[in-house]
Amino acid sequence: MVAVFNKELLSWYLITVKLKETIDAGIQYAQSPTDTRSIEYPEEQFQNQQQNQPLDPLRVVINGGDQADNLEDSGPKSPESEWVITIKDKLEQARLEDVASAWVKLCIYRVPQCLREGDDKAYIPQTVSLGPYHHGRRRLRSMERHKWRALQHVLKRTHHDIRMYLDSIKEVEEKARDCYEGKISLNSNEFVEMMVLDGCFVLELFRGATEGFKRLGYNRNDPVFAMRGSMHSIQRDMIMLENQLPLFVLDRILGLQYGQPEQRGMVAKLAVRFFDPLMPTDEPLSKSDMNKLECSLGQATTFDPFSDQGGLHCLDVFRRSLLRTGPKPEPRIWIKKWSHARRVADKRRQQLIHCVTELSDSGIKFKKRKTDRFWDVKFKNGILRIPRLLIHDGTKSLFLNLISFEQCHLDSSNDITSYVIFMDNLINSPADVAYLHQQGIIEHWLGSDAEVAELFNRLCEEVVFDFNDSYLSRLSEQVNQYCNYRWNAWRASLKHTYFNNPWAIISFVAAVVLLLLTLAQTFYGVYGYYNPR
Template sequence: MVAVFNKELLSWYLITLKLRETVDTGNQNTDDTPTSARSVNPFEQPPTPPQQQQQTEKRQPCELKNISTSGNVEEETYLSESTQWVISITEKLEQARQDENAGSWAKLCIYRVPKCLREGDDKAYVPQIVSLGPYHHGRKRLREMDRHKWRALHHTLKRTNHDVKHYLEPIKELEEKARACYEGEITLSSKEFVEMMVLDGCFMLELFRGAAGGFKHLGYSRNDPVFAMRGIMHSIQRDMIMLENQIPLFVLDRLLGLQMGDLDQKGFVAKLALRFFDPLMPSDEPLQQKYLTRMESSMGHSTVFDPLTEQDGLHCLDIFRRSLLRRGPQPSARMWIRRWSQADRVADKRRQQLIHCVTELKDAGIKFKKRKTDRFWDIKFKNGVLRIPRLLIHDGTKSLFLNLIAFEQCHLDCSNNITTYVIFMDNLINSPQDVGYLHYYGIIEHWLGSDAEVADLFNRLCQEVVFDIKESYLSLLSEQVNRYSEQKWNAWRASLKHNYFSNPWAIISFSAAVVLLLLTTAQTFYGVYGYYKPPRQPI
């Protein structure tokens, strides 16, 4: 048996040869056999004429004459595998066509954090106590909290005198819309997905309402292991603000409306969520009194402060981010040239240096002062003074900033304000000395072990983040700071002040040296002057 190296060509050749033999046989039977004689057994193969057999043998290459039966079986197997391969590719292309449908991406707002962002710090994006939504649903180490989720649902049904079907059927109507909010395929069945939405959603609402109006009022014991303001609540809040651990806001709105008997509760969950997540705010400025109004007293009233007056929120992380950017008076309007104008360019990783570090700016004559405002991102620069609001850093700040940055990197319809602020602070802080200087002026307050940990935190936050400086709300301010620091006179003046006016003793020494220099100069002048112009002698 002669080896055949190109199996694909051999397969197509055999198929072509078989078809040609069939056609030639049919033509020969049509020409030589009467019509009546052709009514034979259709399953019986007609004999091949000797002349045609000779022609067929002449058409076959010499190396194909000795192919054994086992070779034919091998070729048939190869053809079968090739057919399966083509079918598999066709199915993948059909799936790609369905994924390409623009409608399937329209409501996408809850993302899986890209691997490039989570490398080296996966813990900041993965919940440690409670799972919400499908991404971490059913994880073994998070199942302990499921018992308390069922307790929350039980309390809700008992308090409202509702049957569970009262929630399942309305949420079933939102299933397709809710699934479209999540990135990638959700493998849960319809019943499992709806059950998860109801269970997780009621759990979140119980926490929100308990933090606003008191858990005792909802029927929980004062020593409840979860539904009480204990130390574990901070860890739960940190898990619930993660990007991969979100429930669509319209699902929570529907559940609260079903509990209250009024489906027009849009926006109220947002108010409850802001009150619940307030301890995570990266500022120690207290919420205004209107934020702290007890939510239970405002049930059914539309006059309560609404943080989402312009547009609907997507989920709790989106609401929290908007509250960070909206607290206090709004900044002046800027032209945010966002995503749709980026079709012809890609952000350059080399152009993310907004500003120099604190040490360099200080040597260039720039002063730092704390700005009194609860908007931690609202930085100002005027007359050589960089005014930065106070930033409070605790053990949950890193996870909070990382998830906010991941959301801004993934979602098309939001600005990069938080990313810009973090990169700005990352540029300012290069060493523990920079942190110490900002801490001295009250700009940074942290509960970490040392200034070195704070510096390391900022230096790791934006390692794989890419954004365009032109779209940064701090781009103009950075240009002003850099232009001021490049003026040599400012650097000379700063050096003089640092070396000779840094403390009272230095000022006294400098003043004494100046007086001594002036006296010496005067003495020298009068000595030279008296030599060339001696005084006149009296006659």
């Protein structure tokens, strides 16, 4: 029997079989940068045999260049190579961020996770979102239509074209982005639209609280633009650190509305009036104090958005209004001898001052100081004078965001943190709260004194705080020195034991008279015995 076959087809079959074996063995073949390959055909096999060369039906010829430098990703990479490439990409991204970022303009931070443990509600808005951090959250989308209503009212009232606002904010887009921490996922158009929409919404609320919403064209029954209903929750959301807009953006938008694009300081005045209900004191500002405050806020040098000393956003403006004529830190000398490092202000560390009960037992008296500056604590002649503090359902969120800003912003003082830690040291139990309430120092709308005590004890659990920089360090040192005198403690113990009520005083006087009479009787008895008549 004669077998007839095509020699060329047989050769291609052998080549296919050899190729399959090579792939199964996991052998990777290099290829040239120009992807040049030559496969020897059957006609060349005879020449190879004549030259005593081994027959290889799939011989790849690499043309030019070094083989190690021209490897392509025709096969899977080794895990180590992919790991090194990933690290290099991360280093390059870090280099670009370090070069491109303007750290000096960063002022709107994300609250660190260590501070927000268990208190997310105090940092995350529940009604309205401002800025990119919480933009697009599902539960906050219902407020978006009211933002568009505010923008429509602005355009209708001013007869302006929306392009004017968009173009103006477009000019400062990069500066606005630099105010936020991390990369913003919104593109240029989305970011500018958000700034204009949120900015007009905020300014309508500010102007409505001062001029009246009816004058701005809103109905008296408006669900948002009226000083009632959800306004308190909106104010509380607008004071959160992660829910801020750069102050210069608001100044620019308000300037366009008034026809004065370069004006500054007006938004700060409106913000102070708008957030006045959140003040942690029920002592109202006098007219003279308000005028002085507005004059200080209206200075261009004070609120230059591109200056390190200027107002940064509404939370910063509100904090400055709280600390007007701000406290001057006095170094605590005796602590400097023992500690030069920053400390965590919690119960495991040394306290600035003892609690109310201990101070009272040591002879310290507590009295209310009549001033609207809740932080302005004084001590003289054994009397600790503390201004009245009003605690409501928004006080916790307010203090937490103020403390977070002071922790995050390098150029900020720690005055609010110092005050809160001072009050935390004073209040250890509901009995301390009850005593301060009895003296008119603390007024709260919470359920019980225990809730107030727990509030202060949890405000600064993980706060990094340097006692040496506290403006209350010198006062705390004076209080502790007063407590160290034993005579003060003995006198206080005598007063608490024998002079705490009228009946105790009468009993004490009677006992003293009886003692004196007994001594007199004894004296005359002994004297008569030795000197009879």
